[in-house]
Amino acid sequence: MSGVVYYFSATGNSLYAAKVIAKKINAEVVQISYNTEKLYNQNIIGFVYPTFYWGLPEMVATFVKNLNIKGNPYIFAVTTCGLSSGGALGQLNDILIKKGKCLHFGETIRTVANNITKYRIKQKSIQKLVRYENKKANEIAQAVAQKQKNKIPKVGIISRAFYQLYLKQYANSDRGFHITSDCTGCGICQNICSADNIVLKNGKPVFKHQCQNCLACLHWCPKNAIQWKNTTVGKQRYHHPNISYHDLKIKNK
Ligand SMILES: Cc1cc2nc3c(=O)[nH]c(=O)nc-3n(C[C@H](O)[C@H](O)[C@H](O)COP(=O)(O)O)c2cc1C
Ligand code: SF4
Ligand code: SF4
Incomplete structure (x- = not known):
């Protein structure tokens, strides 16, 4: 089988x-x-x-x-x-x-x-x-x-x-993200993005507007440096306790 x-x-x-x-x-x-x-x-x-x-x-x-x-x-x-x-x-x-x-x-x-x-x-x-x-x-x-x-x-x-609400906004939903000064340029957000929607420019993530709206980047950033508008500040990030960044990292990147 x-x-x-x-x-x-x-x-x-x-x-x-x-x-x-x-x-x-x-x-x-x-x-x-x-x-x-x-x-x-x-x-x-x-x-x-x-x-x-x-x-x-x-x-x-x-x-x-x-x-x-x-x-x-x-x-x-x-x-x-x-x-x-x-x-x-x-x-x-x-x-x-x-x-x-x-x-x-x-x-x-x-x-x-x-x-x-x-x-x-x-x-x-x-x-x-x-x-x-x-x-x-x-x-x-x-x-x-x-x-x-x-x-x-x-x-x-x-x-x-x-x-339909999702279809109307998913690709451009990344326009709501901003990067705070806590960003260290580690590249985790880039490596976890299944849509290849993030590039690091001068050590900071830039979004390409081909987003899936999945929020992987926001949850996995070790510095909580990715915020969506003003709605995610101070909120706990999450990932399944038995799944690591290495499990989810995009392969062959
Ligand atoms: C953009 C977005 C839309 C979502 N829509 C729904 C929804 O319609 N109904 C629901 O019960 N959960 C919704 N969720 C929650 C996720 O489906 C849920 O947390 C899921 O288990 C995440 O799976 P993952 O950990 O494999 O990414 C949504 C999450 C996101 C990021
Ligand atoms: S994961 Fe966070 S700290 Fe690392 S590059 Fe992306 S935004 Fe910066
Ligand atoms: S990880 Fe998800 S939410 Fe973040 S830029 Fe990539 S597709 Fe968009």
Whole structure:
């Protein structure tokens, strides 16, 4: 049996779930980024990604649209989210249906919500949510190993409308970032950006306006030197406790 689990992840929630599932089914874990390596002739293909505005990160949608899926593999998807995943599974299924394929199994994992431009992360809740994610990821891994099937919810009108808000602003959302004088020019933000949206000029990050709005740069900056407008100052940054910068760093950069 050969399998691949493709993941997109900013703060590690989705990568953690992808790893748990891949271990169980003995599959490769492959990062979706601007330079993703595509693997062909797989019997099992999985996609694990965060919910953005009740839909898919744009890079995941484009990746799946362009993926050449040969034969008739078992296909599953898992989306991690803070509260509700809306149409994030249904949207992926719709893309696959247009390619003559479909999702056989899809699940949502509720875990730590990382969009600190909108709210604060409660430190007290992290441990509990991470434990829950681990339990749910193991249950999903079991289901995937048995090639279980379930019904994928259709994308509703409200999900579609909410997702339009993301589509309207994601690429330019980096215009809201500013870099404080605490920046040391370490390059971590550049190396963690799956969209290749950051270059260091004179030792400081500059954004190229091809952003995914994932917030990886903001959460992983060791100096908290990346702020979004005036909404993230003084707020705790987050990453999954079992996922490191080296796990998420863009490969072959
Ligand atoms: C731009 C953005 C939009 C988000 N939209 C949603 C959403 O619609 N619903 C939700 O429950 N969580 C939402 N979240 C929270 C993430 O889906 C959640 O924290 C996810 O587990 C992060 O995964 P990661 O650690 O793999 O990046 C959003 C986060 C970001 C950054
Ligand atoms: S990660 Fe932070 S400190 Fe390092 S270059 Fe980027 S903004 Fe500067
Ligand atoms: S610039 Fe930051 S928010 Fe935008 S895609 Fe890169 S890491 Fe994500």
